[in-house]
Every structure is written in structure tokens, then in C-alpha cells.
Amino acid sequence: MDIGTTLTHFLLEEERKYNDASGEFTRLMSDLTTAIRAISSAVNRAGIEDVLGQAGATNVQGEEQKKLDVLANTLILQSMEAMGHVAGLASEEMDEPYAIPAGYPKGKYLLVFDPLDGSSNIDVNISVGTIFSILKAPRPGVDATVEDFLQAGAEQVAAGYTVYGGCTQLIYSTGNGVHAFTLDPHVGEFVLANQDLKIPHETAEYAINASNRRFWEPAIQQYVQDCEEGKDGPCGKNFNMRWVGSMVADFHRILMRGGVFLYPRDLKKPEQPGKLRLLYEANPMGFLAEQAGGACTDGMRRMLDIQPESLHQRVPVVIGSKEEVDRVREYYEKYG
Numbered sequence: 001m002d003i004g005t006t007l008t009h010f011l012l013e014e015e016r017k018y019n020d021a022s023g024e025f026t027r028l029m030s031d032l033t034t035a036i037r038a039i040s041s042a043v044n045r046a047g048i049e050d051v052l053g054q055a056g057a058t059n060v061q062g063e064e065q066k067k068l069d070v071l072a073n074t075l076i077l078q079s080m081e082a083m084g085h086v087a088g089l090a091s092e093e094m095d096e097p098y099a100i101p102a103g104y105p106k107g108k109y110l111l112v113f114d115p116l117d118g119s120s121n122i123d124v125n126i127s128v129g130t131i132f133s134i135l136k137a138p139r140p141g142v143d144a145t146v147e148d149f150l151q152a153g154a155e156q157v158a159a160g161y162t163v164y165g166g167c168t169q170l171i172y173s174t175g176n177g178v179h180a181f182t183l184d185p186h187v188g189e190f191v192l193a194n195q196d197l198k199i200p201h202e203t204a205e206y207a208i209n210a211s212n213r214r215f216w217e218p219a220i221q222q223y224v225q226d227c228e229e230g231k232d233g234p235c236g237k238n239f240n241m242r243w244v245g246s247m248v249a250d251f252h253r254i255l256m257r258g259g260v261f262l263y264p265r266d267l268k269k270p271e272q273p274g275k276l277r278l279l280y281e282a283n284p285m286g287f288l289a290e291q292a293g294g295a296c297t298d299g300m301r302r303m304l305d306i307q308p309e310s311l312h313q314r315v316p317v318v319i320g321s322k323e324e325v326d327r328v329r330e331y332y333e334k335y336g
């Protein structure tokens with residue numbers, strides 16, 4: 001039997017090669033993966049818990065069963081709060097940043113996350129995921145405020161996601177390529193699966209929720225129409241379409257075989273510039289896309305250049321194969 005290259009081993013080698021090798025980032029990731037293993041286990045047991053929990057939705061201890069996204073959020077807070085590596089945590093599940101309880105040291109990083117993205121898919125046994133972004137705390141050792149989290153995506157120290165699918169995989173980048181690890185459920189370790197993943201530059205596959213078509217802006221209306229016309233239209237090639245409805249799963253497919261994912265501004269809710277959140281969905285995925293040779297934009301701007309104005313800010317997202325993302329950007333310039 002061969003253990004393979006574990007995530008901890010790989011992270012330490014990376015730290016030795018590129019950073020000051022203090023090991024603090026590796027320890028932070030180790031705390032995070034403790035939570036991720038627990039979330040993976042909870043997701044895998046979701047159907048069982050559901051069956052067991054049907055009578056009154058309480059467990060054997062008489063506690064109310066938590067929705068999985070709240071549970072995932074709690075597991076991450078629990079695994080991080082006492083360890084001294086972060087000065088604050090913010091997530092989709094909390095209106096305000098979580099303050100590290102008094103008595104625990106505050107570290108030099110900030111963690112922003114979506115604990116269980118696509119959680120509406122849990123009930124139908126479709127892949128969901130955890131997305132995370134790691135920033136430097138502007139004021140290390142001190143409780144982080146909202147302003148401390150409002151950093152452009154280009155400032156990210158690291159970003160990644162876990163996809164809870166047929167197997168559990170963790171994908172991350174510290175700015176030196178994108179690497180994938182698979183959880184060995186028997187050993188409890190993440191083991192290196194792919195090093196330095198690259199998104200193919202060209203693609204003939206797009207992902208969009210077309211039920212929103214009548215609310216799209218002209219650029220997206222035109223882009224999708226041209227894709228649908230295939231080789232008889234201006235694209236000159238036939239396109240395929242895929243939409244899982246879990247960004248993590250859709251992005252994972254794009255990372256592995258190319259494609260473009262679009263969640264554009266939706267005039268159904270004109271006050272809302274898109275559905276996805278800048279800090280814990282668009283930025284970490286944008287960081288990974290760029291590291292893999294792809295691109296990410298809000299249609300007009302490079303995603304990682306956008307200066308966030310609020311913690312839960314929403315943005316339009318176009319992400320994936322570079323050539324196709326650039327093409328969508330041209331449609332925005334031409335059609336608006």
C-alpha cells in the first residue's frame with residue numbers, strides 16, 4: 001500500500017519553496033480540512049440522517065437537527081476559532097464577521113467562506129461544495145472588522161473549494177498553480193490527485209440558467225443565441241450546454257475539461273447585480289480560474305480587480321476558458 005502525497009506534505013513543500021516556511025499557513029489549512037472532513041461525512045450521511053430524523057427532526061439526544069449549511073458553518077468556526085491562525089471569519093451564513101472568542105489568540109489571516117454552496121441540491125443527492133478564500137489580516141492579532149475583509153480578489157493569499165460528489169475532492173491554489181486532492185475515506189487524508197491543473201483555452205461548452213433568459217441583458221441574450229445557432233451562426237461551431245445548479249460542481253467540470261459558466265445580472269431583480277457573492281464565491285473561483293490559465297470577469301472588469309464595498313456584495317460572474325470569457329466580454333462591449 002502507498003499513502004501517496006498527502007495535502008499536509010504538499011503544503012509544507014510549497015511553503016518551503018515559496019514562503020518563509022513558518023508552517024502557519026499549513027496549520028491553518030490543516031484546521032480547515034478537519035472541518036471539511038466533518039462536512040464531507042455529514043453530507044455523505046445526509047440521506048441516512050434524514051431517514052433517522054423524520055420523526056420530529058430530532059436526533060437521539062433530543063437535539064434539533066441542524067440544516068446542513070448551518071452545521072457546515074458551525075463546523076468551520078469550531079475548527080478555526082481556538083487555533084490562533086485567523087483574526088476573523090466571515091461567511092455566507094453570518095450577517096457579520098464572527099469574532100474570535102475572548103481568550104483565544106488572533107492570527108494573521110482572515111478566512112471567508114461559503115460553507116455549503118448549492119445546498120438546495122442536497123435533497124436530490126447532487127454535488128455541493130465548500131468555497132474558501134484566505135486573506136492577510138491588515139491588523140494581525142486584532143479582532144477583524146468588516147473593512148478588513150473588503151480586499152480585492154487579487155490580494156487573496158489562497159483560495160479553494162471542496163466538492164462533495166462521487167468522492168470528496170479539495171482544490172486549492174496559493175498562487176503557484178491549482179492542485180487537486182482526493183479524500184481517502186478509509187485513511188482520512190487528502191491525497192494528491194492532480195498537480196498544476198490547466199483549463200483548456202478554447203471550449204464549446206457553456207453553463208447558464210436559461211430560465212432567466214427574458215431577464216438577461218442584451219449581451220447575454222445575443223451570446224447565448226449565437227451559441228445555440230452553432231456552426232450555422234457567427235460562432236462557427238456547435239456548443240453543448242450543462243447546468244448543475246451548484247457552482248462548485250459546474251466550476252469543477254470547467255476546471256477539468258474546459259467551459260464557460262455565466263451567472264449574469266438578472267433584470268428580474270434590477271437592484272441586485274447578479275446572484276453570486278463577490279467575496280466567497282466569485283473571488284476564490286476567479287483566483288483558481290486565473291491560476292489555471294482561465295479568466296473571470298463581471299462582464300466588464302477583471303473580477304480580481306473589483307474593490308469590494310460590502311461583505312455580501314453580489315456580482316455578475318463569467319468564468320472559465322480564457323478564449324470564451326474574452327468573447328463574452330466583447331459581447332458586453334458591443335451589446336451592453
Ligand code: AHM
Nearest residue numbers: 116117118119120209245246247248
Ligand atoms: P447558494 O450559495 O445559496 O447555494 O446559491 C448559489 C448557487 C450556486 O451554487 C449556483 O450556481 C446557483 O446558486 C444556482 O442558481 P439558480 O438556482 O438560479 O440556477
Ligand code: MG
Nearest residue numbers: 092114117118
Ligand atoms: Mg453559495
